[in-house]
Amino acid sequence: MRILVTGGVGTVGAGLVQELRGRGHDVISCDLMHQADEVGFSLRTDVEKPQYARCDVSEYRQIERVIEELGPFDYIYHCAAEFGRWNGEDFYETLWRTNAIGTKNIIRLQEQHGFRLIHFSSSEVYGDWPEIMVESVMDDYEIKQMNDYAMSKWVNEMQIRNSAIQYGTQSVVVRLFNTYGPGEYYSPYRSVNSRFLYCALNGLPWVVFRGHSRTSTYLGDTVRTVANISENFIPGETYNIGGFEHHTIEELSDIVLRLTGADPKLAEARDSEVLTTRDKKVDVSKSVRDLDHKITYSMEDGMRLTMDWMKKVYGL
Amino acid sequence: MRILVTGGVGTVGAGLVQELRGRGHDVISCDLMHQADEVGFSLRTDVEKPQYARCDVSEYRQIERVIEELGPFDYIYHCAAEFGRWNGEDFYETLWRTNAIGTKNIIRLQEQHGFRLIHFSSSEVYGDWPEIMVESVMDDYEIKQMNDYAMSKWVNEMQIRNSAIQYGTQSVVVRLFNTYGPGEYYSPYRSVNSRFLYCALNGLPWVVFRGHSRTSTYLGDTVRTVANISENFIPGETYNIGGFEHHTIEELSDIVLRLTGADPKLAEARDSEVLTTRDKKVDVSKSVRDLDHKITYSMEDGMRLTMDWMKKVYGL
Numbered sequence: 288m289r290i291l292v293t294g295g296v297g298t299v300g301a302g303l304v305q306e307l308r309g310r311g312h313d314v315i316s317c318d319l320m321h322q323a324d325e326v327g328f329s330l331r332t333d334v335e336k337p338q339y340a341r342c343d344v345s346e347y348r349q350i351e352r353v354i355e356e357l358g359p360f361d362y363i364y365h366c367a368a369e370f371g372r373w374n375g376e377d378f379y380e381t382l383w384r385t386n387a388i389g390t391k392n393i394i395r396l397q398e399q400h401g402f403r404l405i406h407f408s409s410s411e412v413y414g415d416w417p418e419i420m421v422e423s424v425m426d427d428y429e430i431k432q433m434n435d436y437a438m439s440k441w442v443n444e445m446q447i448r449n450s451a452i453q454y455g456t457q458s459v460v461v462r463l464f465n466t467y468g469p470g471e472y473y474s475p476y477r478s479v480n481s482r483f484l485y486c487a488l489n490g491l492p493w494v495v496f497r498g499h500s501r502t503s504t505y506l507g508d509t510v511r512t513v514a515n516i517s518e519n520f521i522p523g524e525t526y527n528i529g530g531f532e533h534h535t536i537e538e539l540s541d542i543v544l545r546l547t548g549a550d551p552k553l554a555e556a557r558d559s560e561v562l563t564t565r566d567k568k569v570d571v572s573k574s575v576r577d578l579d580h581k582i583t584y585s586m587e588d589g590m591r592l593t594m595d596w597m598k599k600v601y602g603l
Numbered sequence: 604m605r606i607l608v609t610g611g612v613g614t615v616g617a618g619l620v621q622e623l624r625g626r627g628h629d630v631i632s633c634d635l636m637h638q639a640d641e642v643g644f645s646l647r648t649d650v651e652k653p654q655y656a657r658c659d660v661s662e663y664r665q666i667e668r669v670i671e672e673l674g675p676f677d678y679i680y681h682c683a684a685e686f687g688r689w690n691g692e693d694f695y696e697t698l699w700r701t702n703a704i705g706t707k708n709i710i711r712l713q714e715q716h717g718f719r720l721i722h723f724s725s726s727e728v729y730g731d732w733p734e735i736m737v738e739s740v741m742d743d744y745e746i747k748q749m750n751d752y753a754m755s756k757w758v759n760e761m762q763i764r765n766s767a768i769q770y771g772t773q774s775v776v777v778r779l780f781n782t783y784g785p786g787e788y789y790s791p792y793r794s795v796n797s798r799f800l801y802c803a804l805n806g807l808p809w810v811v812f813r814g815h816s817r818t819s820t821y822l823g824d825t826v827r828t829v830a831n832i833s834e835n836f837i838p839g840e841t842y843n844i845g846g847f848e849h850h851t852i853e854e855l856s857d858i859v860l861r862l863t864g865a866d867p868k869l870a871e872a873r874d875s876e877v878l879t880t881r882d883k884k885v886d887v888s889k890s891v892r893d894l895d896h897k898i899t900y901s902m903e904d905g906m907r908l909t910m911d912w913m914k915k916v917y918g919l
Contacts, residue, residue, distance in 0.1 A: 347696075379703075379704060379707045380663075380704050383699050383700070383703040383704050383707075384699070384700070384704075387695075387699040387703060387751075388695060388696050388699050388700075391695045391699075391751065425745070426745060427745060428745055429741070429742060429743060429744055429745045429746070430745070431761050431764065432761055433765060434765065435703075435707065435758075435762065438758045438761055438762070439758075442751075442754045442755075442758060445747050445748055445754055446751065446754070448747065449749060449750065
């Protein structure tokens with residue numbers, strides 16, 4: 288099958304491209320920056336078979352060109368998004384352009400070209416829902432999103448739903464719960480997993496908010512499950528993709544200390560953050576049922592692989 | 604008091620500026636286009652006392668400049684928005700920039716400058732809620748917005764709420780139900796009231812969707828109630844502003860036929876539209892209680908005044 292992965296240089300996108308190519312699919316990816324294996328739209332491409340296109344999905348002309356010149360695509364995995372709660376608060380102009388306008392651009396192109404869309408949403412849509420996060424709570428309860436990032440992800444889900452009702456487009460939504468792994472380059476806006484590891488490896492202090500719990504999923508497990516969607520595509524479905532167990536942020540920090548051997552004094556405990564979900568308890572039974580979702584990496588193993596990658600890319 | 608009205612050239616904004624000035628307030632307005640009574644930021648202003656500033660609220664620098672150079676303001680009435688369901692579908696890039704980014708810009712400035720904000724939301728946030736639209740249903744029931752315009756308005760309400768929680772900003776939200784009146788220049792994206800009148804006056808056919816009901820509020824009644832907020836400002840409140848009665852779209856069309864004397868064959872009845880709220884039944888008791896909300900214009904009177912204005916501005 289011919290597949291486009293938007294945001295193909297991001298953590299999840301890059302892992303997914305690798306997984307889908309490993310299954311023999313013909314995969315093109317696109318993202319914001321230039322890459323060596325990039326197509327030259329108006330000039331000669333030097334590499335033998337370009338598999339990447341530079342494209343800002345918030346610019347209709349650019350994403351239309353990718354779809355029209357490199358398509359037609361059977362599936363588009365739409366990973367391109369501004370990611371993260373504080374990133375969305377600090378860069379909200381970019382967030383709304385990329386997430387709301389960018390996704391609407393792709394939906395408009397879907398209405399014309401008929402590809403199937405797999406859209407990446409986030410556990411953030413559940414707000415501070417205190418009980419188990421099962422997909423249907425978003426239909427049954429009024430939940431207010433606690434930050435612009437979460438809102439933009441929920442907006443995308445409604446945009447996709449309305450297009451399916453009005454134009455019959457076929458889409459599946461996945462809500463990721465804290466995926467981490469190799470390929471997640473550090474910035475202060477990244478997942479706690481990435482931040483704690485980076486700080487520990489560099490002798491920098493980090494803050495551990497008490498009383499928050501999360502599930503973490505290693506990238507390899509997330510992308511296998513998500514890749515399975517192209518083999519059992521049920522239009523209109525929404526899936527949680529997360530772990531079976533949950534851990535506190537303190538426990539995650541302890542694993543990092545153990546793996547890196549960093550000084551425990553670097554981890555400073557503080558009381559919980561405002562407008563952040565305290566506990567995320569996820570029900571993944573639907574993705575187990577339809578997508579053969581499995582957890583094959585323990586937190587300890589996943590974090591060790593991530594640490595090894597991080598040491599390599601940062602020369603530590 | 605010193606008051607800024609964003610979107611001050613729009614239908615509601617212009618009516619509100621007039622109402623607030625009539626009460627003796629010192630009112631500055633801003634909007635996208637140049638105006639005669641505009642301030643020259645970097646050049647000499649010819650008019651004696653400029654009361655308007657050109658400003659696109661989605662450009663942070665431009666709205667910051669208005670607030671810093673023409674403020675401080677006690678209140679900002681934030682009317683600037685891309686308006687209407689089909690307008691939002693056809694111009695979604697502009698919608699998300701103006702509504703989501705523009706409103707966030709104003710909230711960020713509110714967090715720094717401390718003005719009180721009155722934000723204009725829409726009955727569209729209620730989606731296709733089938734029962735009476737009372738303000739609290741948005742807290743009690745899960746409602747999915749049926750178009751990007753509605754989503755952007757709901758996003759704004761959550762942005763304002765989160766800023767109040769996190770930074771203690773003081774805001775009031777009004778949800779307008781189909782306000783019409785003089786100042787609503789015709790385009791195909793305007794209210795049914797404006798469209799039917801314009802078509803009737805110009806001998807053009809119009810489509811009447813069967814089985815939809817609405818409340819309509821004449822501009823003069825809406826702006827009086829909204830102006831009252833500055834005299835009884837209760838932070839965190841949300842108010843419906845609408846009529847006490849509701850009418851079908853067929854009834855509205857009949858009033859237009861009667862007032863204009865247009866050929867009844869111009870009004871073509873059709874079955875209901877997809878993804879549009881069928882019935883809007885509004886509870887306005889809270890705005891009656893806190894804001895002395897009153898309806899002083901019948902639909903017939905309001906439509907006659909609108910017709911007279913329309914005949915004048917279009918030279919009919």
